[in-house]
Every structure is written in structure tokens, then in C-alpha cells.
Amino acid sequence: KIGFVTTLTTPAAVIGRDMRDAVELALEHIGGRMGPETVEVIYGDDEFNAQKGKQATERLILRDDVDLVAGYIWSNVLLASAPVVLSAGKILISANAGPAPLAGRRCHENFFNISWQNDQTPMALGELLNQEGIRSLYIVAPNYVAGQNMVAGVERVFTGEVVGKDMTVWPSQRDWSAELSKIKAAGPEGVFMFYPGPAGPAFVKQYQQAGLIETIPLFSVYTFDSISLPLFQEAGIEAVLGGKMTQFWAPDMQNEQNRKFVTAFQTKYGRYPSFYAAQSYDSMFFIKSAVEAVGGNVQDVDGMRAALRKAEFPSVRGKFRMGSNHFPVQNFYERTVVVDADGNWTTSAGPVVLEDHQDPYAGQCEMGG
Amino acid sequence: MTERPRELHLEARGLNKRFGGLQAAADLSMRARHGEVHAVIGPNGAGKTTLVHMLSGFLRPDSGSIVFGGDDITSLPAPGRVQRGLARSFQITSVFRDFTVLENVVLPVQARQGHSFRFWRSAMRDPSLTGPARVLLEEVGLGDRAATLAGHLAHGEQRQLEIAVALATNPSFLLLDEPMAGMGPEENRALIDFLGGLKETHGMLLIEHDLDAVFALADRITVLVYGRAIASGRPDEIRQNSQVRTAYLGEALV
Amino acid sequence: MLEVRRVNAFYGDSQVLFDMNLAVSSGEVVTLLGRNGMGKTTTVRTIMGIVRTRSGTITLNGTRIDHLPSHAIARAGIGLVPEGRQIFPNLSVRENLIATARTPSRGGPGWTFERVIELFPAVGTRLASAGNQLSGGEQQMLAIGRALLTNPLLMILDEATEGLAPLVRQEIWACLGSLKKAGQAVLVIDKNVEMLAGLADLHHIVEKGRVVWKGTSAELRADRSLQLRYLGV
Amino acid sequence: MKSQLTPAHAVSALLIALCAAVPYLASALDEPFYVIVFARIMIWAIAAISLNLIMGFGGMISFGHAVYLGIGGYAVGILAFHDITSAWIQLPAAIGLCALVALVFGVICLRTRGIYFIMITLALAQMVFFLSVSAERYGSDDGLNILWRSDFGSGIVDLEDGAVMYYTIFAVLMGCLFLQWRMVVSRFGMVLRASQSNETRVQAVGIPTYRYRLAAFVIAGVMCGLAGFLQANLERFVSPDMMNWHRSGELILMTVLGGTATLFGPLVGAVVFLLLSEMLSTITIHWHLLFGPFLILVVLFARGGVMGLLGSRTTRD
Amino acid sequence: MDYVLLIEQLLNGFQLGIILFLMAAGLTLVFGIMDLVNLAHGSLFMIGAFVGGTLTLVTDSLVLGAVLMVPAMFAIGVLVETIALRTLYRRSHLDQVLATFGLILFFNEATRLIWGPEGLAVPLPDFLEGTVALGAGITYPLYRVVIIVIGLLVALGLYLLVARTRFGMLVRAGASNREMAGALGVNIPVLFSLVFGIGAVLAGLAGLIITPITQAAIGMGEDVLILAFVVIVIGGIGSVRGAFVAALLTGIIDTMGRSFLDVVLLLFLPPNAAESAGPALSSMLIYILMAGILFFRPQGLFPPRGATAAP
Ligand SMILES: Nc1ncnc2c1ncn2[C@@H]1O[C@H](COP(=O)(O)OP(=O)(O)OP(=O)(O)O)[C@@H](O)[C@H]1O
Numbered sequence A: 001k002i003g004f005v006t007t008l009t010t011p012a013a014v015i016g017r018d019m020r021d022a023v024e025l026a027l028e029h030i031g032g033r034m035g036p037e038t039v040e041v042i043y044g045d046d047e048f049n050a051q052k053g054k055q056a057t058e059r060l061i062l063r064d065d066v067d068l069v070a071g072y073i074w075s076n077v078l079l080a081s082a083p084v085v086l087s088a089g090k091i092l093i094s095a096n097a098g099p100a101p102l103a104g105r106r107c108h109e110n111f112f113n114i115s116w117q118n119d120q121t122p123m124a125l126g127e128l129l130n131q132e133g134i135r136s137l138y139i140v141a142p143n144y145v146a147g148q149n150m151v152a153g154v155e156r157v158f159t160g161e162v163v164g165k166d167m168t169v170w171p172s173q174r175d176w177s178a179e180l181s182k183i184k185a186a187g188p189e190g191v192f193m194f195y196p197g198p199a200g201p202a203f204v205k206q207y208q209q210a211g212l213i214e215t216i217p218l219f220s221v222y223t224f225d226s227i228s229l230p231l232f233q234e235a236g237i238e239a240v241l242g243g244k245m246t247q248f249w250a251p252d253m254q255n256e257q258n259r260k261f262v263t264a265f266q267t268k269y270g271r272y273p274s275f276y277a278a279q280s281y282d283s284m285f286f287i288k289s290a291v292e293a294v295g296g297n298v299q300d301v302d303g304m305r306a307a308l309r310k311a312e313f314p315s316v317r318g319k320f321r322m323g324s325n326h327f328p329v330q331n332f333y334e335r336t337v338v339v340d341a342d343g344n345w346t347t348s349a350g351p352v353v354l355e356d357h358q359d360p361y362a363g364q365c366e367m368g369g
Numbered sequence B: 001m002t003e004r005p006r007e008l009h010l011e012a013r014g015l016n017k018r019f020g021g022l023q024a025a026a027d028l029s030m031r032a033r034h035g036e037v038h039a040v041i042g043p044n045g046a047g048k049t050t051l052v053h054m055l056s057g058f059l060r061p062d063s064g065s066i067v068f069g070g071d072d073i074t075s076l077p078a079p080g081r082v083q084r085g086l087a088r089s090f091q092i093t094s095v096f097r098d099f100t101v102l103e104n105v106v107l108p109v110q111a112r113q114g115h116s117f118r119f120w121r122s123a124m125r126d127p128s129l130t131g132p133a134r135v136l137l138e139e140v141g142l143g144d145r146a147a148t149l150a151g152h153l154a155h156g157e158q159r160q161l162e163i164a165v166a167l168a169t170n171p172s173f174l175l176l177d178e179p180m181a182g183m184g185p186e187e188n189r190a191l192i193d194f195l196g197g198l199k200e201t202h203g204m205l206l207i208e209h210d211l212d213a214v215f216a217l218a219d220r221i222t223v224l225v226y227g228r229a230i231a232s233g234r235p236d237e238i239r240q241n242s243q244v245r246t247a248y249l250g251e252a253l254v
Numbered sequence C: 001m002l003e004v005r006r007v008n009a010f011y012g013d014s015q016v017l018f019d020m021n022l023a024v025s026s027g028e029v030v031t032l033l034g035r036n037g038m039g040k041t042t043t044v045r046t047i048m049g050i051v052r053t054r055s056g057t058i059t060l061n062g063t064r065i066d067h068l069p070s071h072a073i074a075r076a077g078i079g080l081v082p083e084g085r086q087i088f089p090n091l092s093v094r095e096n097l098i099a100t101a102r103t104p105s106r107g108g109p110g111w112t113f114e115r116v117i118e119l120f121p122a123v124g125t126r127l128a129s130a131g132n133q134l135s136g137g138e139q140q141m142l143a144i145g146r147a148l149l150t151n152p153l154l155m156i157l158d159e160a161t162e163g164l165a166p167l168v169r170q171e172i173w174a175c176l177g178s179l180k181k182a183g184q185a186v187l188v189i190d191k192n193v194e195m196l197a198g199l200a201d202l203h204h205i206v207e208k209g210r211v212v213w214k215g216t217s218a219e220l221r222a223d224r225s226l227q228l229r230y231l232g233v
Numbered sequence D: 001m002k003s004q005l006t007p008a009h010a011v012s013a014l015l016i017a018l019c020a021a022v023p024y025l026a027s028a029l030d031e032p033f034y035v036i037v038f039a040r041i042m043i044w045a046i047a048a049i050s051l052n053l054i055m056g057f058g059g060m061i062s063f064g065h066a067v068y069l070g071i072g073g074y075a076v077g078i079l080a081f082h083d084i085t086s087a088w089i090q091l092p093a094a095i096g097l098c099a100l101v102a103l104v105f106g107v108i109c110l111r112t113r114g115i116y117f118i119m120i121t122l123a124l125a126q127m128v129f130f131l132s133v134s135a136e137r138y139g140s141d142d143g144l145n146i147l148w149r150s151d152f153g154s155g156i157v158d159l160e161d162g163a164v165m166y167y168t169i170f171a172v173l174m175g176c177l178f179l180q181w182r183m184v185v186s187r188f189g190m191v192l193r194a195s196q197s198n199e200t201r202v203q204a205v206g207i208p209t210y211r212y213r214l215a216a217f218v219i220a221g222v223m224c225g226l227a228g229f230l231q232a233n234l235e236r237f238v239s240p241d242m243m244n245w246h247r248s249g250e251l252i253l254m255t256v257l258g259g260t261a262t263l264f265g266p267l268v269g270a271v272v273f274l275l276l277s278e279m280l281s282t283i284t285i286h287w288h289l290l291f292g293p294f295l296i297l298v299v300l301f302a303r304g305g306v307m308g309l310l311g312s313r314t315t316r317d
Numbered sequence E: 001m002d003y004v005l006l007i008e009q010l011l012n013g014f015q016l017g018i019i020l021f022l023m024a025a026g027l028t029l030v031f032g033i034m035d036l037v038n039l040a041h042g043s044l045f046m047i048g049a050f051v052g053g054t055l056t057l058v059t060d061s062l063v064l065g066a067v068l069m070v071p072a073m074f075a076i077g078v079l080v081e082t083i084a085l086r087t088l089y090r091r092s093h094l095d096q097v098l099a100t101f102g103l104i105l106f107f108n109e110a111t112r113l114i115w116g117p118e119g120l121a122v123p124l125p126d127f128l129e130g131t132v133a134l135g136a137g138i139t140y141p142l143y144r145v146v147i148i149v150i151g152l153l154v155a156l157g158l159y160l161l162v163a164r165t166r167f168g169m170l171v172r173a174g175a176s177n178r179e180m181a182g183a184l185g186v187n188i189p190v191l192f193s194l195v196f197g198i199g200a201v202l203a204g205l206a207g208l209i210i211t212p213i214t215q216a217a218i219g220m221g222e223d224v225l226i227l228a229f230v231v232i233v234i235g236g237i238g239s240v241r242g243a244f245v246a247a248l249l250t251g252i253i254d255t256m257g258r259s260f261l262d263v264v265l266l267l268f269l270p271p272n273a274a275e276s277a278g279p280a281l282s283s284m285l286i287y288i289l290m291a292g293i294l295f296f297r298p299q300g301l302f303p304p305r306g307a308t309a310a311p
């Protein structure tokens, strides 16, 4: 029995839907079995809210009596919920959120992350900016922890000058007229923005309407994905084509597991999987590897943990390994928005920007046991 | 309760009040004595209610002062004036519609007993509150309506309650804004008798269009027109005053 | 014209009108008399459809109106001056007058804004003020003017002289007189039996929700004991 | 004066008995989850009672009431963050801070009436909310995890023990219910209720309403702060979300759903609101489609909320 | 300071204000005049965006979509009023809050079922794309200029409707005393349905107009609703003129806060503190504005007529 917490209601449910679809697909691919056991996945809805997420987690642990909990899009939901799972002595696997505390001081032997640490992707982007020769940068991001982390990540690596920075109200602000005017006035060589979910396309659209897209290149993390790109395409914002970002994965990465995943996902759901989907898909195989290692005896937490540390499973991103703080050590690639053979907009993986990268908090992690 | 000076006069000195372009009180001075009924009459819109609002502290005069029992109370807020013994009734009925009739009267009774920062004992089970309240209701003729919601009373009954609420604060001086309005002839007469009985112990400022009541009760009458006191004197003087007759009384009542 | 027959009405569970009967013919001035709380206002509210009849019928010119909504009853030709004035506080005096004005259904000149102002000059000077900034008496005049401007077949005045200065009160009586002369049907409730006796054609005394006596002014004047018993005069 | 036994009384008594028995029932039925659910419900009920005090009986509709949940909670969270876990410091801090904030807010808000009051309470609460969001030191909107519950020392009340935690909440709830009852029927309550219906008149009988309303506002703030204190301990977690305006809105909803200006309305409202969402949400993720119309139906057909439906009129001793 | 930036930000604030006004105007009609606390007004904003957006996509024309949306929203408004809200006018505000909250939940979920969680993107027609030069070096997105113009026209029309027509008088009369207005021959139920319909159209228009900029999302109306409430409270409830002034004030202050607060704060605070205080303070700004205005003018800037009478 696996509990999987994600967002199934509120506008952010688009992400949750992708994750759930990926989990369902994974279950299909493994025939609904891990080792000798049949798997049942019970979903919890965090309603885009830390308290509700925590309650959903409690429900899974106390009422549904799941053996292991995975999922979590949002850092704050994860931070609130983690103690519930960990104090019950069960294993927790984050399929998206990677907040700094859990990578550093508050790391835990039973906590694993199968995506990335929040800082990593923007650090890669900072590196990309340096490589592209951008010397002055304007930053726009939402004022919540992940937003702050993204900005901090870029700033940590970016060597040029940050000429302006706006942290906007999250999640309500959807009109950036004031910020765009400031950008125009500041005239930077590049703009970095981070808006997950449907806010991203809205930003880019306004960026275009303000007449900026031709003059100042826009960089981003997470914003151009298979959830937002159809919206861009629908709205005809061709300017995003060729837009660059960084990520650990892209739908066209060439390995067997990824090909299987992407093709199956497309056939089944009629759209490209997002990276959220990819991580969720991975998480199921990740769990499977552990369950098989203990021969289905999921009560053997020590055994499971040992197997998870080895991370021997087929991942859609090819190779990677678990770091000392149970966060992945992996490559980050440049990723470009392109048109695929069928005319759909997608992203394509480019050269490696950061190789075998480990997050900067791993050093603070003193894991018992 | 604090000891009050025996002679409590209420005095307005040069009150002025404007509403936009409208002068509702113009250099208005008057003096109402304790133990007397001082009636204020005048055409509709003359500023009578405005005067009561100012005397009771619900409106601040633009200038002028108000003296009660020898103290200047011009800047004293309304509740403070009541605590000094200056109570009022409202021309437009103003009772607690979702309280019972008894509760309506218990509240002022408790007000006169001092502060209400008492959190424990049930007010409606406190005989020191309900006792005087019931007595008062009997007096104004609402004794058998004690348990009715005030909002369910007929108009005339609400008028009676209005008086009872004002009296329950145990005032030494009453400001009555058209107490007779809406009451039937019989209730009217009863109220006249009742107020007449209070005269000994109370000062009263009576605003009324019911001239029978005015002439039956008043010891002194002031006539207001456009915010100005055009005449003041004993009832018979006023009755004869030709200016008053053209401005207010008309020919019917001579 | 108006006929109220065996009407029973309730507030919640408590019955207020008991087989109430009442008729007003065109051109007639008819009164409802009675002490406080006897059900006069309730009768009016029932006629207006604000309180619903539980049984009995109300007809206006032969058509039943007891199941119509209030506004339809008003449009059928009843103008109300309610107890307690009920001026619209958030409308200016002018708006209070013209908002619900209607032209007379019979044709003919009828009441106009100008005529009402002429009748109540005091109101005319405050046209731009908000309704609730008027003094009590001014509001009363406004309420009468407002009802007149709907040009009704039947005017109902519920304590329309309450709170009015004697001069104005006289004017209103005079006005009622001229309404009567002009053939306007009026149903009037007032405490001033003396004046009404000089004006009205027919009186009803209401006691505990019933008409206990009905008669002409002369009959009413003649019977002192009646006045004492039911009206306390 | 007269106290008839209505279905409302029976239901309220039953609910209280249920709250008292939940830990036993839960362990008997092997459903430990419901202990937390009910603990949470009771905390919301305390907060709703505090709101009912000013909103139901005093006519002061506060749309920022959850701010005291947050303040009470953060008093625990921040002190615990600095390794001060003694309840004898945390509790007075929570109460004192809530009283102070309520006093200041009350002074500002009570100048206004009606919707203006609603909006100004919202505005002030939003300020505290944004303040907590920007407090990076204390986790911004990620909130703070609380490692140790408040420590009452001496081992009599050990909140780390689930049952003790539960019954502490239960006891506080009972205390608040009792306090509410006494306050409402007392002289103070008379003034409060009268000011709601006609404040001018209260002043005209010689009562300076302002100080009574202010006192009620502060008492309600403190009571709600207590709920915040308990919530922080129960959840071992505080975040700005505790004082999001949505929470204030939910408090209003629960109170109205149960029945404003009734003694048990807030409790009933909290139970119905939270239990029903709990149950409906396990049936379908589209449960709002059912819950929304349910709320509308309650309003349309049950005047005075669920308590009204059960035949309770507003409380009058 | 750069005056081009300043003027642009003023325009931005103005444009935000216009959207707020369209929302607030409907609210002020329904709440201020009819005295119905309609939390679902935000849902009407959302429905306008989705319905209007869909009509736009179907007809392939934003203009046509907007034109068709008007009767659609009017019908939806009247329907909602008749089915769910009609009996609520006489009830307490709190009952209204509960019921209309129920409506929000229902509409949000229904929208999710119909349009899916991802929302709706509405493209801007080519002739509205791009920027216009306003002289003096200022270029401004054309579409935002269009929004400002539409908003001004609606504001004018609405003001005339409410303040100058008999319709407006009757609505205000009916709101202040339903029973009496009825007894004077006003068909209140029909009148109120009409008003509610107009409010729905205004909210829907606001929702649709902003969609090409922000896209339609579920729950998009809720934050706007709070802002709209702020606006009508600042403006004085029931006053269309007040709503207009307050909407512009709110829009401009909010925008100015977002644009210049960090610079201003740098004058007083060390960079670090300024950087973290800036966003917090700018999100608080309109609430501070409201609290301040209410503190000094407890009835808002344009108190409704009749609210200041003596007790
Ligand atoms: N708040 C206010 N704003 C503007 N004008 C007002 C206000 N209150 C009263 N007035 C005006 O002031 C004048 C005096 O009003 P007031 O109520 O004192 O008259 P009054 O003498 O009591 O009349 P009545 O005998 O009809 O009750 C009236 O013309 C009234 O319209």
C-alpha cells in the first residue's frame, strides 16, 4: 500500500493530474505488482495547502495504514507533512519538492527525494546564463519559499549584475504590468523568471504584449513544460520557441526507460508528460526496487532504506545516484523549446550544463544511522 | 449612586447647529428648571429634535454650551449625561426590537446601577434588576406584555415602552421628544397624568405637537421657528402671542 | 370599490384579524378607529398584500386582489401612506416623490409633482436633501405626497397626522377634504376622532381584530358611550 | 427563564458526549485517525465560539478572526524555535500577545460598523498575515515545525501524550462553552446583545457601549489565541496559512452553519463542517459539487443554521 | 526618477483600477444597493472569463465573444438570482455569506468539470496586439489602452443609469425598504433580478477582458473579489462614483507600491532589510490604505446618502 499526496483540486491540480497519470501508467507497466505483492496506491489531496496536505498525510498513515508515502509537489506541504510520516517510522519519498531544510539540517534517514533539490535547477540556469554571456539580469519570481530558493540558486552562480528583482504575491498575482514596465526601464540583457503552473504562460504572454520578447531574452526554470506549452501554442506565442532553460530531464532524452515512458504516456493520455510526471513515474520504479530487495516484506524498513540508497532502478533520466543526504546527484541539461514532428511544442534536451551535481546543502546533513 | 444637587436646571447657552446650508439651531438659549415642565413647540423642521440631540449628547453643537446642574456638559458624551440623570426618549421609536419588553427595561435599570462588567450572574434572574423593571412596566401600562418581543408590539405600545425605557434610568431630568405621538386618546390621557405626577421630582423638557398635552402639562413654553426661539413664556402668554399663532398654532386653537 | 370580507390574518401563530369586514365605495371617506394594538394597521397591511390573508377575500372594483403581490395591488390603484412614514432614506426628497409616481389610470389631470409641492411648500424647499434628513413632520408630508403621486383610486392613510404641527395637520385635513370633494376614495386611520367625524362618511370601530361598530358620523357623534368604550375619548 | 428541551439540546449533549468518548471509540473501532480529526474539530469549535461571542452576540463580524489563531500558534512556534518550550512562558505569551493585538485592533475597528467593520478587520489581519509570510527567519510561508509540544513541567499535563493532548483540548472547549454561556446571560451580555440591535439606544440609557464592545473583542481574541496555542501543539506546525483570510472565512461559515448567537451553534457548525468535508472528500474529489449546494440548502431551509433546524431559538436564559 | 516609467506605471495602475472598478461596480449594485453580500460575485467574474473565452474561441473573435457574453452572463445572473438568492434578501448578511460561499464551491467545481483544471487561454486578436506610442517616448500595450477606454465608458453609463434614471431610483428605493417600495407598486423581484443580471454582466465583462492577459483559471475571482470589496468600502458602499474613484486609487497605489516601494525603502533601510520588507509591505499597501481611510472616514470616501443623518 502506497500513499501518494499531490494536488487534485484548485488550479494547481493540473500538476497533480500529470503526476497521478504517471503513477497509474507506472502501475500498468509493472503489472500492478512489486515483488510478490500487489500494489495499491491511495491518493491524498493537499488542496494546495500545507495544513490540508498534512491532514491528507495523516489520513493515509492512520486510517489507510499505508506502508510508505510518496508524492508532494509543494515544499511547504512536504515540510508540514514529513514529521507525520517519519515519526510513524515509515519511508517518505518526495516526487517533486526539494526544500533546503530536508536536504540539510533536517535530513532524515527515512526521507528520500527522487527529483532534485530546489536550488539545483536554478544553479544550472545561473551557469547557463554565464555561458550565454549575459551580464545584466532582471529577476521576477513569486514571493514564496520555492520562489526565493530559485532566485537564490540563480544568484549563487550567476556572475553578472542583477539590476532588478521583483518578488510578487503568490499565488494570486497574475498581472505583471508594473514589473514589465520596470524591466523595460531597466533594460537588462536578460530576464530570469520562475512561475510554476499556469501562471508561467500568462507571464510570457504579457511579456510579449509589452513588446519585450523580441528585445530581451527570457530565461526560466520549470516554466516551459508540457503543461504550459500547449497553452503557449494555443495562444500562439511563437516567441517562446527557442526559449532556453535547464532541467534534469526532457521528453526526448534517449534511454530505453524514457522512450517507453514517453511513448506510452502520449498514447494513453494524448499529451507529452511533464517533468512532474517523469519524477512520479520514476518514484514507482524506485519503490519497486526497494520492495523487491526485501522480498515484499515492507515492514523491513532498514532493508528498504538500504535498497533505496543504492537506487538501482531504471530511471527515465538515465543514470543517477543517491547522494549522502538522500537527494539525487545528477546531470542538468540545457533544454530548448522546439516543435516536434507532429507540430506540437515540446522541449528538447541539449548539452549538459552541470554534471553530476550535488546540492549545496548536503554538507549540513548529519544523518543518524 | 452619586448625590445630586437638589436643583437641577438644564440650560442651553447660544447653541448653533448647521446642516449644510440649513440652520437647525440659531443662537438658541433656554433654561429649563427642575420641578417644571418646559415645553418646546414649533413647526415641523424647526429644530426641536435637533435641540434634544444636542442636549442629550447625540449631536455636537457647532458653538454654544450646555449646562446641567451647574456643570458644563457640552463635551460630555451621551452615556455620561444619562449617568448624571439626564435621560431622553426618541421621536422615532427606538427600542430593542429583538429583546422582550422586560429585557428592554432591565437594561436601563442595570445601567443606573453602575457599570455592567459583570460576567457571571444571569441578569434576567437578578431580582434587583427585574423587580424595578416590572414595577415600571406596570406603571406605563405594559405589565401584561413583559414577555412579548418588543418588535411585535403595536406602534402605540412601542411608544409606551419608549417612555418606560427612558424612565428606567432613574433620571432627574427627562427630555421627551413627542411622547404622545402614536398613542390613542386614552393612553394619551394616562400618560399626561403620569407625567404630571413626575413633575414634582423631575425636570422635563417636552416636545409635543399635541397641544392639549402641552397646555395641560407645561409650566413654560418656548416656541422654535427655523432654529430660533421666537417666544418663551407661560402658556397663556404663548397662546395669546400673535406671532406664534401665525407661525404655529393656526386658528383652530384659540 | 374596496371590499374586505371575512378576512382572517395571523402573525406567525397569533391571530390578529378575525373575520374582518370592511367596504369603501368610490368617492367615500371611510375610517378605521380603535385603540392601540387592535389591528388597524394589520388590516391595512393585509389589504396591501404585505400580510397574507389566511381566509376571506379582498376585492377592488370587483376583482380579487388578495392573492396578488403587493406591487400589483398598488398598481391596481391603492396608494399607501404607511404608519411611521417609511421614507426611502437613501433617495433625495425629489426622488422619493418621483420614483414611484404614476399617471392617473382614469386619465384626467391627477396629481403632479408641481401640485404636490404646492400642497406642501415645506417639502419643496428640501428637494435635494436625503429623505431621512427631513424632520419628522416633513417626512410625513413627503409620505403623503409620494402616495398622491401614484394617483391611486383609493388612498389609505395610516396615522398620517402623527407628529405634525397643528397648522400642517389642519392643512392635511383640508387636503383630505378637497380629495373627498374631487371624488377620491380614502380609507383613513387616525386618533383624532373629532376631525374625522367632520370629514368621513362612514366609520368602523375595530376591537381585537373585528369591526365591532359601523356607522355614520352623526351616529358616532351621538353615541358618547361608544366613544368612551372603544376609543377612550 | 424557561428552558424547554429541544432537539437542539439533545444533539448538543450527544455531541459533547461523543467528543468525550472519541478516544475510546476510536481505539475500540481501530480508527485512530478520528482522534486527530476530533481534536482538530474541537479546536476549531473553540475558535468559532470565540467568534460567536462577538459576531453572534455582539454583531461584530470579524473577517480577520483567524489572526489570533495564528498569533497564538506562532507564540508557541517561535518560542519553541528558540528552544523555549515551557508552557508557563508560551501560554502567557500567547494570551498576552493576543490580548494586546486584539486591543489595538479593537480600538481601530470599533470606530466602524457593518461591512466597514468586516473589511477593516480583514485588512488588519492581512497585515499580520503578510508579516508572517515575510518572516524568513521563521520559515516564511513554509511555516515552522514544532519539535516539542508545550511543556507544563511536573508531568501532570504531558501534552506529548496523545490522550492528554486530546482531553486538554476537550477541557478547554468545555471551559469556553461554559464561559460563553455565563457571559451571554450576564449583565455584560445584556449590554453586548443590546448594542448589536440598537447601539444608539444603549448609549441613551447611559451605557458607554464602546468599552463593552472592546472588552468583548479582546476576550474573543484571547479565546481564539488559546485555540491557536492548542492547534500549534496538536499539529506541531504553524504557518501563515493559519491566519489566511480563508481561515477567517471558514470560522464565520462554521459559526453560521451551526447557528449564530446560539450557545452550541459553533460546536455543531465545526463538527458538521469539518466532518462532512472529511467524509465527502473521501467519496469524490469533486465533493465541492455536493458541499456547496448543501450549504445553500441549509441557509434556505434552516433559518438560524443547523441549530435553527433543530428548533433552537437564540439564547436567552 | 524616470518620468517615462512613472507615467507608464500610472497607466498600469489606471488599467488595474479599471478592472477593479468593473468588479466593484457590480458589487456595489448588488451589495451596496440591494444589500446582498454576494461572495459568488467572484465566481461570476470567473464564469465570464470561461464562458466569454469559450465564445471567443468558438466564434474566433474576441469582440464577438464579448458581445455574445453579455446576454449569456445576464441570463446566468438572473438564473442564479432566481434559483438561489431570491429569498435571501431579507435574511442576515451572515446567511447570505454562507449561501454564496456554497455557490463559490459549486461554481468552481462545475467549472473544473466542464473546462478541466488547466483553465482556458484566450488569444488576443492581431489588431489588438502590440504597443502604441503615446508620445514623449512612452509606448504602451494597445490592449491595455482598450481596457481603459472600455472601463471609462462603462463607468459613465453606469453612473448615469444609477444616479440619473428612474430605474436607479427604484432600485435604491427597493433596497432600502422592500415592503414599502412594493406597496407603492414597484415589482421588486423583477427589478432585483435585472440588477443582479447587470452585476453579473459587469463581473463577466471584467473577467473576460482580463483573460487575454492573465488567462482564465479556476478560482480566479476570489482574490479579485476581496480587492473589489476593499474598493467599495474605500469608496463608500452603494456609490458608483465612490467605487470608481476608489478603484483607480487602489489600482494606482498598488501598482506604485509594487514599482517604487523597494526604491523608497532603500532610502531608509539597509539593502537586505529593504529587500525582504519590500514585497511584504507592497502586498499590505492597499490594506493599509483601507484601514487608514476607514480610520479617518469610517463610512468611506463617498458615504452613501442618508447614512449621516442624526440618530
Ligand atoms: N442630519 C441631518 N442632516 C441634514 N439636515 C438635517 C439633519 N437632521 C435634521 N436636519 C434638518 O434640520 C431641520 C430641523 O430638524 P428637526 O428634526 O430638529 O426638526 P423638528 O423640529 O424636530 O421637527 P418635527 O416636529 O417635524 O419633528 C429639518 O429641516 C431637518 O430636515
Ligand SMILES: Nc1ncnc2c1ncn2[C@@H]1O[C@H](COP(=O)(O)OP(=O)(O)OP(=O)(O)O)[C@@H](O)[C@H]1O
Binding pocket: B151, B152, B153, B154, B155, B156, B157, B182, C011, C016, C034, C035, C036, C037, C038, C039, C040, C041, C042, C043, C083
Ligand atoms: N410583526 C408582528 N409580529 C407579531 N405581532 C404583531 C406584529 N405587528 C403587530 N403585531 C400585533 O398585532 C396586534 C395588532 O397590531 P396593529 O399594528 O395592527 O395595531 P393598530 O391597531 O394599528 O395599533 P396602533 O394604533 O398602536 O398603531 C398587536 O397586538 C400587535 O402586538
Ligand SMILES: [Mg+2]
Binding pocket: B048, B049, B050, B091, B177, C135, C136
Ligand atoms: Mg422632531
Ligand SMILES: [Mg+2]
Binding pocket: B154, B155, C040, C041, C042, C083
Ligand atoms: Mg397602527
